Amino acid sequence: MMARRSVGGAAEAQRLRRAGQNKEAETAYRAHLKANPEDADAWRGLGLALIGLNRLDDAAYCFWQALQYRPDSLPLLMQLGDLLVRAGDMKRAATVYATIIEKFPGEARAYLSLSAIQRELGEIEVSRQTLKIGLCKRPISVQSCLGAPKARILRLRGVQNAFYKVAPEGSHWLRLSGGNFSSSALWDQNQFTTINFLISDENILSHEGIPAHDIVVNSVADADLEGQSLETAARYLARNPGMPVINDPARVLESTRDNNYRRLKEVPGIRFPKSMRAEVRPDVPFDAAEFLSREGLELPVILRRTGTHTAVSTVKADSLPVVEDYFLTEGAGTHYVIEYVLSPFREDYFRKMRVFFIDGELYPVVHHVDTVWNVHGFNRTTVMAETPWMTDLEEAYLDDPAAYVGADAFAALNALPKISGLDFFGVDFDVMEDGRILIFETNPAMRHSFEHARNFPYLEPHARRITDAFQNMILSRALPAADEKPVSHASDGGRAGSA
Template identity: 30%
Template sequence: MTIQIANRIVCYPDPSPLQAAIAGASGLIRELTAVLEREAGALYENAMPADLLEVKAGLIAAHARALERLRATPIAHELTLDELRMLDELKALDAALMTAALDSLIAADPGVIELRFRRAGMLVRQGRDEEAHRDYLAVLDKDAAHFDALNDFGNLLFDTGYRSAARTLFSQAVDTHPHRPAGYVNLANLLLSQADYDAAKSFYQTALILDSTLAEAHRGMSYALSELGDEAAASAHREPGFRGHAVMTWPHRGPGRALPLLVLSSAIGGNIPFKHLLDERTFLSSVILSEYFDPETPLPPHRLIINIVSDADLCRQGLDAAERLLAKSPAPVINSPQLIRPTGRLDNARRLGVLPGVIVPRSALIPRAELVSDTAQDLLADQDIGFPLLLRSPGFHTGRHFVRVDAPEGLAAAAGALPGAALLVMQALDARNSRGDHHKYRVMFVNGALYPLHLAFSNNWKVHYFSSAMEDQPEYRALEAAFLNDMPSVLGSKAMTALNSICQTLGLDYGGIDFALGDDGDILLFEANATMVVYRPENDEKWTYRRAAVERILDAVRAMVIERALCA
C-alpha cells in the first residue's frame, strides 16, 4: 500500500520502522526550516533576484530529501489507524514548517511570485484559506496568466462554495493556456456540478483531444454523457477513467488529528455530492468507486463508512458492489445500501402514498414502445393516469429527460424523444398559487431531524431553485425567509406530521423531501430520497437570509459523522 506525501510516493513499513522514519523525517524538516529561518537574511543580502527561483528549487529539493527516509523500508503490513494519524500529523507539520520557511524567504523579497504561489499551497493544506486567497491574488496580480495559480485557486474557491469566482478563474486558464488539458477538465468539472452537461461534455472532449489518456477527463465525460442519455458512449469512457483509479482522497486540511472516513461511490453516477458536506479540517476521506475496487485489496483505514450511492433507480450495480465492500468492515455505516434500495420512485409511491397527509402522484413504469403505440391510451386508463401527465427517464435528476404532456396527441412524440427502454409515467400534481406560479419546498433530514433548505417559485412546472423566480422576486424571498425561520408555523401541523412520517418510513440517515403544500395542508410529494443536494448560497447580500438554514444542515451532518465515527 502507498500514500502520496508532498508529491512523493511513500511505502508503509512495519510499525516500529515507520515511527522511526516519521521521527527522522520530522527532525530533518525541522533542521531545514531552522537553517532557512536563521540564514534567510544573509542569504538574500547576497542573492540577486534572478537567483530566487534557484533558491526555491533548492528548498523543495531539500524538503523532498527530508521525506526520502519514508521510502526505504519494504511493505510488510497494511496501514493502521495510528499510523495513518502519524502520517497525517507529519504532513501538517511539514506544511507548517514549510510555511514558516517560505515566510522568511518572502520577507526578504516579497516580489517573488513563485514563492508566494508555493506558500499559498502550504496555507491551503493547513486550512488557512483567507491567507491563501491573499497569496493567490498577489500571484495573479503579477502574472494574470499563471496557470497553476488559476487552477489551484479555482479549485479552492470551488471546494469552498464560490462557484462563480471559480468559473472565472478556470475560464481564464483555458483562454490563456489553450493547449493544457487540466484547465479544460477543471472547468468541465465545475459545469458538470452545475448540471450544464452539454458544455461540460465539450470541455472534456477538448481535454481528451489534447491528452487521450487523461483518466479524470474520461471519468467526467462518462458522467456528462450518462446525464445526456447516451449510455453507450458513457460506458466507453468508464474503463479508461476508472480502471486503476478506483480510490481517491478528499484530504484533511488543518491542525489536529483527522477522523478517517471511507466513502463508497458509484462510477455510474447517482452519488450524493457529499464532499462539501464534510469539513476538511476534521475529516480525511478515502473515496472508493465501488464497481472498480479490487475486492482482494484491503480497505483504506477508516472509523466510519458513508455510502453516497443514492439513486436506487440508476445504481443497482453500484449498490451491490458497495454492499460487498461493507462485508469487509465492522465499521458503522451512514445510509446503508439496504436503506437506499427501496427509495426508487415507484417503491416510494407505494410506501409513502399510504401515509396520512401525503399525496403521491399515480405512477407506473411503462415500456417506451407501448407509449408510442396505438394502445397507449388504453394502457394509461388501466393505470388510472390521465392528462396532464409527466414522463421521466429513470435515473436522471435536475429536470433532465423529464417532460410534461398536456394532451393525448403529444404523448407519442414526447415518449419517443426520451432515452431508456421504459419510462416513468406520473400523474401531474397541481402546485400553482393564485398568480399561477408553481412552488416547491425542500426539507432535509439528518439523523432523524427535519431541516428546511429552500422554497422556490417558478412560472415553469419544473421548479428548480437555480432557474426559479427567486432572484427577481423579493416577495417570494420574503416567503422563503419565513419558511426557513419557522417551518412548523408556515407548513402547519398536518404537513409537519406527514414529513416526519416520510422521514421515519425511509429510515435514511441523510436525505431530503421535495414537495408542494396542498390547499388543505397535505404534502404533494414530488420526491424523497438521498440524492438531494445542499449548496451554500452565492456570495450575494440578497441571499443572506438563507445562510443560517444551510449552515444548520451542514452542522448537523458534521455532528452526525463525528458522533458515529467516535462511537465506533
C-alpha cells in the first residue's frame, strides 16, 4: 500500500524527534499516521518520541502497532522488550523475548535478557537454564569502536554463579551481577574493541572462531563464586602462552578471603582479621560454639556467605545465639566467620579508605566516614555531604595518600601487589592507632565508577587517573598489530594449567 502524504510528513516528524522536539514530533507523527496507519517506521518513530516524553505505556502501544505491519523485525521486537522492562511490565517483556527466541533462535542477547526477566519474576532455576541455553548458542559478543581500535581486548567473564539481572538505574537495564569486575569505566569503549566471552562450564576450551585480539583482560574476580570459571580460564590461557593477560586467573584463584588471611597475617605493618571458612551441610546440624572454639575465634564475629559483598548477608554477631540464628537462617553452604576488630575514628565514627593497584602503582579512590562500623558509600549524599570536615579529610587523602596515612602504612600497602600477584585489585582499609593498616577487604572484584563524582566533583580527576592508568596498562602490554597471532585451540588433554 502506497503511503499518502500528510501535513508535515514522516520526514518532518523524524527531524523534530531527532532535534529533541518530542511534543512537536508527536503531533507530526499522528498527523502522518492518520493518513498512513500501516507505516511501521512512523509507529516506531512515534514510540521513540513518546519515550522522550516519558510516556512509556503509550510508547509500547506504538511498538505493538509497528509489529502488526512488520512482525518479523528483530530491532522492533528488541526495542519493545527493552521498553516493557523499563516500564516495569516484566510478564509482557518475557513474552516478547520468548517470541524473539522462537523467531531468531541464534539471537544470544534475547536469552540473556529473558534470563534476567525470569529472575526478576522469581523463576531462578528457569532463569539459569535460559542463560545456559543462550551461551550454548553464542557465548561471544563484540563491542566495536567507530574508528581503528587502540587495542582489541578479549574480556573473559564467568557465569558459573554470576547471573544477568534487571538494573533499571543504569544506562542499560541488562547487567551481569556477581563474580566479575565491571570494566565500563576502566577503558573507553570508543577507543578499544572489546570481545566479550562468557565462560560457562568449559565452553571456551572447545570454542572455535574467537576473533583476533591483542590482549586478554580476565575480569573474573571472585574465586568463591567463579572458581570453576577461573580454572577454565587458566587452562585456556595455558594454551596461548604468548598472549598478554591482565589478572592471571591462577592468581585470582588465590585471592579468597581465608587465603588472604593466611598469607597476610604475619606481614609486618598489616592487620588482617582472622577469617575462617565454615561449611554447613543440609543434613548435619552446625555446632557454632564448637566451630568458634576450634578456630580460636572470640565474639563478636562478622558472618557472611562466601561470594557476597557490599554488606549482602553480612551480620555482626555479639553473642552465640546471634551466631546460631545466622546459620539457621542462612542454611547450608559456605560462609566466612571473621574476627571483628574494633577501629573507631574520632571516637564516634568509623572510616574506610580505598585504593586501587594498577600495574603495581597505588591510586587512592575514596575516604568514607560513617557512623556505623560497616562503612560503605551509601551515606555520602547525607552524612558526608553535610559535614565539611569529612570531605576535607577525603580531599587531603586523595591529594597525598602517602602523607595522610604515614610512611609505614604506605609502605605496607605497597607490599600488597607483589604478594597478590595481581595487575588490578582494590584494598579497603583503615590505619590503626599503632600505625598498622587494618585491611577490611582486598580483591579484584571492587568496582571503579564515576558515580560519586557527580555529587563530589573533587573526586573526578582522581577517578579519571584510574581510568587512564588502566588504559595505559592495556596499551603497554597489548601485542603490536604486526605480532598478532591466531588463537590456538589445541587440546591440553584435560590437564589444568596456569597462564
